[in-house]
Amino acid sequence: MHLKRPELLAPAGTLEKLKTAIHYGADAVYIGGDAYGLRSRAGNFSFEEMAEGVAFAHHHKAKVYLAANMVTHQHNELGASDFFRTIRDIGIDAVIISDPALMQICAMEAPGLEMHLSTQQSAVNYETLNFWQEAGLTRCVLGREVSMAEIKEIRANTSVEIEAFIHGAMCISYSGRCTLSNHMANRDANRGGCCQSCRWQYGLFELPELDHKKAVGAGEPGIKEPFSMSAVDLGMIHHIPDIIDAQIDSLKIEGRMKSIHYVSTVVNVYRKAIDSYLEDPEAYSFKKEWEDELWKVAQRELATGFFYNEPSENEQLFGKRRRRPHYTFIGEVLDYNPETQIATVQQRNNFKVGEKIEFYGPGLNNHEETLECMWDDKGEQIEVAPHAMQIVTMKVKQQVAPHDMLRKAL
Ligand code: SF4
Known part of the structure; x- marks a missing residue:
């Protein structure tokens, strides 16, 4: 089988992280602008910074995608025409988008600017991908909830480019369908403000009477740790042959808020593993040093998310982390x-x-x-x-x- 070289796509919350990611081997990076993105606290790029980042990336034959994937309420779309035209003229290679209103504005007002469907749209079957392809999108970022078997079936039934997350944080809720942060902190997860409420520590209360004296949590007999709903991180480093054989076009690392230490390390490890497999699939073997290297940066424990089976309670951190970077x-x-x-x-x-x-x-x-x-x-x-x-x-x-x-x- 001819092995297609997938794109390694890295997060870039700042210009420094963009340059670091590309220097360490990313084929493409994704960034956020001052508007329409989902990371209101991720150090978003001004137009000047975008221009510098695009020039740097293109000089190194890498691409820059811009996330404009927020849910747009009434009037949020005002100004979008200018925004899309400006980023197209700066040379952004594609916009990552989820709201049909923004897609229509982008297609009409900034022709030539490619559109990638955001994971926020939870695209997890090929009929959905074909729908978006007909609507003019050139790539779909799959929902994290899709399995490897489903990816292979999707690949066999669509020609639109497929992008999948291979490393980084997971939502405990369906990606793009969570309002926990909205309820707990009045911060809208689907408009850039998630405060990761699922990872907070909670006390458990006996139902039905909700007697606070019966609250159990930290320090209570029997339960030593407060309860949380924090999913462990996704990490596919052990499964590089599988993800390349599945012909996924772009392999995405999550984390625009992460440090240059994290970005350089994670990109470095995946670059090495991907190149090593492509160079000689027959002789390829997983190197423990790759996993050891990943463990030098701050992250949660790693699991394979939905790739091989539905995550169980073992893929959740109920209390303290069982393993820490050193x-x-x-x-x-x-x-x-x-x-x-x-x-x-x-x-x-x-x-x-x-x-x-x-x-x-x-x-x-x-x-x-x-x-x-x-x-x-x-x-x-x-x-x-x-x-x-x-x-x-x-x-x-x-x-x-x-x-x-x-x-x-x-
Ligand atoms: S609160 Fe947790 S599950 Fe909900 S969007 Fe934020 S990180 Fe995801």
């Missing part, structure tokens, strides 16, 4: 001189001389060194780098490169 991100390499072996580093978290530091860059060429000496920006020797964004220089014996990252064990 590294912290401490800096980024800005420059390196191989002759002097001096690296210029921007600090992101406290570190000091004598500590063991792990350096990593694209391609997972990680190495560890003990920090022997460093200097501040005035050339004074220092023992500690305590200030956020502080520029320091340090001796690094093994070659590193700009955009390589530094982390240390907790």
Whole structure:
């Protein structure tokens, strides 16, 4: 079977994350603008930042998609014509969209701007995908609730591009159908304001009398942890052959709010695994180091979501996490001189001389060194780098490169 190379699609909440994701191997990124997106707190892009991001991405042969997938109430669509025309002219490769009113405006007012159906539309069968293709959309992001068997059936019965989530947070509710946050905090999950109410900690009460004295929760006999409805994260790193064989066009990583440490690490690992399978499917084998690498960044435990079966209670975190990441991100390499072996580093978290530091860059060429000496920006020797964004220089014996990252064990 001819293996189609899928697109690896990464989240980019900021310009810095966009550049990081592409540098670490993403074929495309998705961003949010100041309007119509679903992440009102995700550090959305101004038009100037979009233009810079698009120029950077296209220079590296990567694409930029823009999420405009909120539910539009009466009058929210005002200004959408200008918005879509502007992002088309900036060079955005496609808009991720869910509201038919916005689709119609986009198609009429910004011809040439491709439209991708957002996961908010919960497209989980090929008839639905064919409907949206006839409506002019070129790609559909599947609902996370679709199984691998269903994806294969969908693939066999539609020619529209298919995008599927392969890593990141899951909703406990049907994606795009949750109003928990609206009720608990008056923040609309479907208009960019989800406050993740499902992950809060709750007490349980005996019914029917709702006697608060009978509340059980943290500290009560028998139940040591408060109750929550937090789904564990999706992680398909163990199943790369399956997702490539299913001919999914685009493999999506969730998380526009996540850090550059997270984006660089997760993209790096999936890039390596995908390339490794495409290079030689017969010889491919899963490497434990890939999973270990994922566990160096902050995330919940990982499961396969709906791909192979309906998630059970094992795919939920009812109390404390059973496993925690054990590294912290401490800096980024800005420059390196191989002759002097001096690296210029921007600090992101406290570190000091004598500590063991792990350096990593694209391609997972990680190495560890003990920090022997460093200097501040005035050339004074220092023992500690305590200030956020502080520029320091340090001796690094093994070659590193700009955009390589530094982390240390907790
Ligand atoms: S409250 Fe939880 S289930 Fe609902 S949209 Fe937010 S993250 Fe998803």
